[in-house]
Amino acid sequence: MKHLIKTFLIGGLAGFMGAYVFINVIPLNQEQEKPLSKQFTNELSVEEDRPNFVDFNDSRGFSEMPSFVEAAKVSTPSVVYIKTASRNQRSYTWFDMFFGGEGYENKVIGSGSGVIFSKDGYIVTNNHVIAGASEIEVIHNKRTYKATVKGTDPSTDLALLKIEADNLPFVKIASSETVNVGDWVIAVGNPFNLTSTVTAGIVSAKGRNINILDSQFPIESFIQTDAAINPGNSGGALVNLRGELVGINTAILSKTGSYAGYGFAVPSDIVTKVVTDLKQYGQVQKAFVGADVLEVTEEVYKELNLNDIAGVIITYIEPDGAADKAGLRRGDVILKINGKPVNSKSSFDEQMSYFKPGDKVNIQYSREGKMGEKQITLTNIDGTTSIVKREVYKAESIGAELEVVPKAERAKLNIESGVRIAKINSNRGLIAQMGIEEGFIITSINNRMIEEPRELADILERIRGRVIVKGVTKNGQKGYYSYYF
Incomplete structure (x- = not known):
């Protein structure tokens, strides 16, 4: 222990002396070298010849912290x-x-x-x-x-x-x-x-x-x-x-x-x-442009022979969607939304998140090297300009809240129908017992298609024996649950 303390003291003293030499000796050396510096340098002043260092006794250097x-x-x-x-x-x-x-x-x-x-x-x-x-x-x-x-x-x-x-x-x-x-x-x-x-x-x-x-x-x-x-x-x-x-x-x-x-x-x-x-609607009002976009990277820029590495390129136009009605095409490069630059896919998504269905936005784009501008009326997920209010069916008998999956989302997931488990209210309800997670979309029960929340609740209340529940997870993967009542 004494050896450890001794080592620490010596190390600390050496560190202190090193710091002292660094701070104080260098200025003294500079003063001694002034005449020599002037003999060999006509263009640089003595002040310019000094290396930069911090005087820790002067607090002015830290006033902006x-x-x-x-x-x-x-x-x-x-x-x-x-x-x-x-x-x-x-x-x-x-x-x-x-x-x-x-x-x-x-x-x-x-x-x-x-x-x-x-x-x-x-x-x-x-x-x-x-x-x-x-x-x-x-x-x-x-x-x-x-x-x-x-x-x-x-x-x-x-x-x-x-x-x-x-x-x-x-x-x-x-x-x-x-x-x-x-x-x-x-x-x-x-x-x-x-x-x-x-x-x-x-x-x-x-x-x-x-x-x-x-x-x-x-x-x-x-x-x-x-x-x-x-x-x-x-x-x-x-x-x-x-x-x-x-x-x-x-x-x-x-x-x-x-x-x-x-x-x-x-x-x-x-x-x-x-x-x-x-607070106002119970769900977020998401605005859709009716198109899929991809960030313009160097690889995309070279492959498509674009004019610049900027913006996002339209890769898909939804038929009769907002972008289609406004006259945008696949291959157009969106550069600005309401005058604000779009530098990446994330900046495009962020700017779109501030709007709601029915809002009109100006899209500046590049098409085959020529600049253009279109005004687009944004839509909701179903392709209309209506404000969407969340409708949740509380199925107390199965311990969950259910909601219908919007048409546009069903199309994106490639499913004909489906009911989403919006929330699990009871850990003793049938949904919880079956191990089904929140966000899972039920498309069928024992190969019977599910279209309405009430229909789903009624079937689960009556069914006996082995049950196969097919659907889509909240990250878009298809799967199923198996349970025996």
């Missing part, structure tokens, strides 16, 4: 701790099977963060934080509230919760358009159950697509930051130096599952649009 105190003070009260509980599929022992026991189920506990959006208790978090949860609690200022889900949007991984409370400290919101690469930001959340943790970093990039969302129509245009984000930060706030929200922390890129320098947040402008729609 930002303080995060105000941002933390303003934003921390509006970030909440979220606890969830979900139950695994019920398991049965041999005793239960022979003697009619109820079996057992394990409760799975999860946690995350959320941001208070209004003083009357609306809270934003990530969809993956509360997905599949049977119980959701919000903890704020040492008080615990039961939360209800007002709406979710898997395409942006956002969810809107509501608690019964008044005069809550809600977050101030800044437009994510004002955020620049290199700006200071802080992340506020509850990593590893450490409540109200604040970390700082900069905006490393904007418009990142990291392919993590398995929604049918994912919108990925993340703000990337090197502020430390860890498990438990999901749903927390990314704020600027004024404490204003610029994003909702959502994901990290890591081989270990912990912070590795790459964090990603949903831009605040997307968050605001999603929250507004969920």
